[in-house]
Amino acid sequence: xxxxxxxxxxxxxxxxxxxxxxxxxxxxxxxxxxxxxxxxxxxxxxxxxxxxxxxxxxxxxxxxxxxxxxxxxxxxxxxxxxxxxxxxxxxxxxxxxxxxxxxxxxxxxxxxxxxxxxxxxxxxxxxxxxxxxxxxxxxxxxxxxxxxxxxxxxxxxxxxxxxxxxxxxxxxxxxxxxxxxxxxxxxxxxxxxxxxxxxxxxxxxxxxxxxxxxxxxxxxxxxxxxxxxxxxxxxxxxxxxxxxxxxxxxxxxxxxxxxxxxxxxxxxxxxxxxxxxxxxxxxxxxxxxxxxxxxxxxxxxxxxxxxxxxxxx
Numbered sequence: 001x002x003x004x005x006x007x008x009x010x011x012x013x014x015x016x017x018x019x020x021x022x023x024x025x026x027x028x029x030x031x032x033x034x035x036x037x038x039x040x041x042x043x044x045x046x047x048x049x050x051x052x053x054x055x056x057x058x059x060x061x062x063x064x065x066x067x068x069x070x071x072x073x074x075x076x077x078x079x080x081x082x083x084x085x086x087x088x089x090x091x092x093x094x095x096x097x098x099x100x101x102x103x104x105x106x107x108x109x110x111x112x113x114x115x116x117x118x119x120x121x122x123x124x125x126x127x128x129x130x131x132x133x134x135x136x137x138x139x140x141x142x143x144x145x146x147x148x149x150x151x152x153x154x155x156x157x158x159x160x161x162x163x164x165x166x167x168x169x170x171x172x173x174x175x176x177x178x179x180x181x182x183x184x185x186x187x188x189x190x191x192x193x194x195x196x197x198x199x200x201x202x203x204x205x206x207x208x209x210x211x212x213x214x215x216x217x218x219x220x221x222x223x224x225x226x227x228x229x230x231x232x233x234x235x236x237x238x239x240x241x242x243x244x245x246x247x248x249x250x251x252x253x254x255x256x257x258x259x260x261x262x263x264x265x266x267x268x269x270x271x272x273x274x275x276x277x278x279x280x281x282x283x284x285x286x287x288x289x290x291x292x293x294x295x296x297x298x299x300x301x302x303x304x305x306x307x308x309x310x311x312x313x
Contacts, residue, residue, distance in 0.1 A: 034243060041241060050203035054211035055234035061216055061226050064198060067176075068220040075138040075174070076109045078221045079128075080116045081155045082142035082214075086178075087118040089210025090218040097224050109136070114222050117158065120150045125157060134165025140176045140218050144206045146184015155186075176221075178213045 012020030044052040080090055094114045098104050107113035115128055139162060141155040163171040177190040181199040190197045198213035209215065211233055216226045 037241070037243065047203060049205075049208075050201045051205070051208040051211070052237055052240075054204065054209075055230045055237055057212070058227065058230060060198070060213060061230055064213065064216050064220050065226060067196065071138065071221070073109045074136075076107055076112050076136045077132045077138070078112055078114050078218055079132060079137050079139045079158060080114060080118075080142065080218050081139065081158055082116075082151055083118045083148065085206035085209055086142035086144065086148075086151065086214055087116050088207075089215040090114065091116055093210065093215055093219050093224060093229075094222060097219075098222075112138075112222050114218060117154050120154060125154060129158070129161050134162050135170065137162065137166075138174050138176065138221060140178065140221065141186065142178040142214055142217075143184065143186050144180055144200060144209070144214070146179040146186035146188075152185060176217060178217055 007021075008014055010021050012022045014020060040049075040052075043049045080087055091114070095101070101113075104113065105111075115132060117125060117128055119125075139155075139158055141151065141158075143151045159171065159175065162174060166174065172193060172195070175193075175195045177186060177195045177197045178200065179186045179190070179197070180202060181187070187197070189195075198217055200209055200212040200214055204212050206214070211230065216229075219229065220226045
């Protein structure tokens with residue numbers, strides 16, 4: 001299924017000038033789009049931001065793939081402990097590659113499921129643990145800072161459950177840590193306990209880290225071909241560096257985020273964007289995009305709301 005950007009319903013001729021993009025805005029947006037693209041490219045080239053280069057990190061991807069192959073067939077559940085960007089990207093990949101959780105079908109050692117603990121609600125955690133078998137569960141704990149209180153607290157609960165049910169020796173081999181290399185309590189703990197550990201670059205923000213070890217480790221463990229994923233991402237990155245054939249996405253983004261370049265008063269600018277996938281396979285995509293958009297827009301002045309919805313009954 002192709003992903004196509006259809007700008008029709010963003011235009012003033014369809015929805016009116018109060019909400020739509022006018023021809024004048026489009027005409028003025030060419031230089032703005034080029035400037036924005038050059039700015040991001042400059043940040044990438046200088047190393048300030050690292051996520052555009054992640055598709056090229058195939059050496060790490062091969063290491064992760066080899067680790068997944070070594071454990072293949074020994075577990076039927078991957079339990080991911082993390083919040084925000086540490087969980088949303090893997091969740092989006094899982095649903096996009098295998099469908100939403102309710103319709104993924106039976107899970108097994110040949111088709112492991114993904115269970116995500118991104119909430120400290122004790123009842124939620126208890127019910128999740130009750131649905132898993134310790135000896136058939138692989139735990140992936142993810143925190144860039146290595147000190148996210150909710151993640152570390154939940155991990156300690158999960159580790160105790162895993163150790164009690166599988167024994168200390170097996171439990172140790174069933175824990176994978178993804179964190180920064182030189183800091184954080186999680187890194188200290190992983191080193192002391194000898195847990196398998198993968199690192200992510202310091203110049204990659206958690207919300208932009210799906211193509212780093214943050215997303216690649218859980219993806220590989222549930223059977224996604226992460227090398228093919230990076231190959232596709234590399235092609236998409238090359239396209240992204242080219243000037244936009246239409247500046248409409250740039251204008252829409254500026255209008256929604258409240259940039260002064262829009263030429264409208266703050267009160268007149270739209271504050272809400274609706275992320276509505278027209279296929280359930282993409283259901284998690286808006287929820288992954290939401291914090292990325294908020295991070296980008298927060299640099300301007302006021303964080304917009306993004307409403308995530310699903311189509312159909």
